[in-house]
Amino acid sequence: MLIDVRDVTHGFDGGTPVLRDLTIRLEEPRIGVIGANGSGKSTFARMLNGLVVPEHGTVTLDGLDTARQGRQVRGRVGFCFTDPDAQIVMPTVAEDVGFSLRRRGLSKAEIADRVDSALAAHGLAGRGAHPAHLLSGGQKQLLALTAVLVTEPDLLVMDEPTTLLDIRNARRVADAVRDLPQQVVLVTHHLDLLTDFDRVLVFDNSRLVHDGSPSDSIAHYLDLMDHDR
Numbered sequence: 001m002l003i004d005v006r007d008v009t010h011g012f013d014g015g016t017p018v019l020r021d022l023t024i025r026l027e028e029p030r031i032g033v034i035g036a037n038g039s040g041k042s043t044f045a046r047m048l049n050g051l052v053v054p055e056h057g058t059v060t061l062d063g064l065d066t067a068r069q070g071r072q073v074r075g076r077v078g079f080c081f082t083d084p085d086a087q088i089v090m091p092t093v094a095e096d097v098g099f100s101l102r103r104r105g106l107s108k109a110e111i112a113d114r115v116d117s118a119l120a121a122h123g124l125a126g127r128g129a130h131p132a133h134l135l136s137g138g139q140k141q142l143l144a145l146t147a148v149l150v151t152e153p154d155l156l157v158m159d160e161p162t163t164l165l166d167i168r169n170a171r172r173v174a175d176a177v178r179d180l181p182q183q184v185v186l187v188t189h190h191l192d193l194l195t196d197f198d199r200v201l202v203f204d205n206s207r208l209v210h211d212g213s214p215s216d217s218i219a220h221y222l223d224l225m226d227h228d229r
């Protein structure tokens with residue numbers, strides 16, 4: 001999708017802006033977002049599916065305005081939160097994935113088929129009847145990802161999806177993300193996840209301060225952190 005952010009400045013409830021003067025066009029398959037705590041990364045990510053609507057300026061995805069066409073935007077942009085518990089809504093694994101398909105007008109058999117193949121594709125084969133809340137942290141994150149992907153979004157936005165995970169589970173989620181056909185915007189503090197990315201944005205102090213290749217942007221970020229001490 002073509003992500004077009006124009007002249008965006010945003011503060012919550014009219015407060016001090018947490019994003020300032022942001023104008024950017026993004027259409028690469030893999031886009032990373034890095035920066036210090038509180039620099040505005042999550043706010044930016046949430047703007048991409050209309051969870052946050054900018055106070056000033058516009059955000060459009062393939063021409064759909066998040067402020068006026070939020071529902072259509074959310075139909076094409078999937079969002080994964082840091083904490084999978086925030087988006088797991090049903091008692092069992094299969095019901096949770098199936099819940100995402102409820103408005104599609106599919107038969108029960110079609111839903112069951114799609115759920116089974118989605119679970120198999122993301123390391124959860126045979127776990128459909130398992131209580132969702134009893135999964136490990138990594139499995140919950142895979143479940144949350146599966147429940148988003150089953151809706152076949154064109155763009156997947158992920159806000160620190162590996163932060164709560166141990167190394168093995170973080171790798172599992174990173175591997176799942178690497179193989180996706182979808183366009184991905186990934187906000188992360190795990191810089192090693194971004195090595196193969198096309199473009200990495202660095203936020204600092206509510207502003208986009210660098211936009212470049214992973215190696216350039218990571219070097220810029222590390223430099224910023226060194227000078228901040």
Ligand SMILES: Nc1ncnc2c1ncn2[C@@H]1O[C@H](COP(=O)(O)OP(=O)(O)OP(=O)(O)O)[C@@H](O)[C@H]1O
Binds near residue numbers: 012018035036040042
């Ligand atoms: N819903 C909200 N209401 C009020 N203030 C908010 C809200 N969401 C975020 N903020 C504020 O906006 C600023 C930027 O937060 P944001 O979550 O975008 O940063 P971040 O770069 O993602 O940080 P982190 O790396 O810690 O997740 C912070 O000062 C935060 O307190």
